[in-house]
Amino acid sequence: MAAMAPLVSVLLMVVCVAALSPAAGAVRFVCNATAPRASTCQALVAYAPPNATTLAAVRALFQLRSHRALLAANGLPLSTPPTAPAPSPLRIRLPCLCSGGAGATFQRPTYRIRAGDTLDAIARGVFAGLVTYQDIAAANKVSDPNKIAVGQELWIPVPCSCDPVGGDPVVHYTYVVLPGSSVASIAQDFGTTEATVLALNRMPDAKSLLAGQVLDVPLRACSSAISNTAIDRNLRVPNGSYILTANNCVSCGCSSSTWQLDCQPTQGISSSLCPSAKCGDMFLGNTTTSPTSSCESTTCSYAGYTNSTSFAILANLTTSSACDAAAMSPTEQTAHSSAFRLASTWLRWTELIICLHVILLCVGFLKHD
Template sequence: MGSATLLLALFFLSVLTTVPKVQAAFTCNSSTRSTTCSALIDYVSPNTTTLSAIQTLFDVKNLRTLLGANSLPTSTSPNQSVAAKDKIVIPFRCRCSNGTGISNHRPVYTVQKDDGLYHIAAEVFAGLVTYQEIQAVNNISDADLIEVGQELWIPLPCSCDEVNGSKVVHYGHVVESGSSVELIAEKYGTTEETLLELNGITDPKNLQAGAVLDVPLKVWENLGLRKFNSAELIDIVLFLLSSKALTWLQPSSALPKLVDPDANIYPMLLAI
């Protein structure tokens, strides 16, 4: 009996240490931007999978969009393997509703045999949402009563709000073990104060691994880049999506000048 009790305790401990903590909703009070906006979120795959499977899971219409968000060449195979615990950035559309930002009716997940809302939230979607959030947006009265084949809207957290008077792309960053608000701010070109205020954190020491942090990414217009006609944009976007280049476009040129081969330019493209 004692042995069984110990095993049960160890099981629950493993669940608590591997499943991300309950996520706070992202504030979204935007009234100056369109009804929806572009957003990004990390997905840490619980199992070995493929880019194609992730594209399908999150209803990403175009593989090239997923590749661009992850600075992968356009020649990358949809069957490329993604190892368990690898992080993939997911692009999606966000909408504001009652002061909260959630994904715009996508992704949609089809219930499989033996699924439960907790399993779908905590394991299939790696804790990016809670089962209560899925239950609420799908008007499910009893969380224990879902049917095989039932389609569920998965409300990913996001925002369309400006930050410090500037347009940004809100990125749902899954905090890694050993990280800190200071390190995240430095990596993504923002400030600790901005991250703390945006996420309602009073003490940076309270940051938890696995939490989804709202990180504002600078976009195209903030970099002083001029507007281009459709033909120029097609050439530029195709070039950028096939590289890892952050670009500064000179007023007299239609082609980018590479200045940082390690930066991800996708957030800027979202603002075009």
């Protein structure tokens, strides 16, 4: 029996190392937002179609409510037809729900099982690795992943988050790591920091990044003048995309020069359907430069919409300094990740100490026998 002690110790060590390593089948983003309306938000998902397809096909797969919304999320012109080829990756805007400390897309997308489908093929093939078959099985209470029925409808719980980062609201982007990528290159591409990416994804270091890994990448959102009483008060738009709001009457994009929400009346929408929005003699989106400073400008900014008694589009005058904003680059964001990293490190050391105690107890027990 004593001769087996080294073998048992090795096995226990393997179990502990496995417990400390990220679970291959777990794709969960931290989501603890609990403020009013903060537990739900609009998140973005990066979808790389496995085969050549059209915008219409992608819209149907994710059950998006409008073709315009898909175009807006990807910064494509509203004149782009549904039959146009889908770029890769494609940004999909989906509702996110926080529950139990983690976030997943709310109710959508769903998938109806066809002959020959497996949960793994659905996860890896149809949804391009955004989820794992374990996540699909758990979300749909499938006890045996090998026993699924043709015609069965499954909810695909794509991971997402609504949490602020460092106290600032962001748009969380669900991103599948491409081969050859690094944490530093991903952070640079999306205007964040390496430390922030590591902290959000509870990664011990940049070397642990794997191709195909699903990352939570925070995208800086433009600040706005939207009123707290407006229906779309939680509107968040990152750079590189725009969003249609106020019953599609207003198109809002994010300006990377001022980092202010830039909203204009939507082109191509009948003016008879949209009430006018003005700030005195200025119309929504109009800007005037200060006669005393070329840096300072005043804009008739979008302030949200209401529909309590009648549909109304709100607007307010805002003043901004383009010179100060231009001096800031998207990457000049505070990491706000030290506490997160320390907590993660403390937990991992605690787990290691517990594992070592278990090993010593088992070895002592075997020697005693």
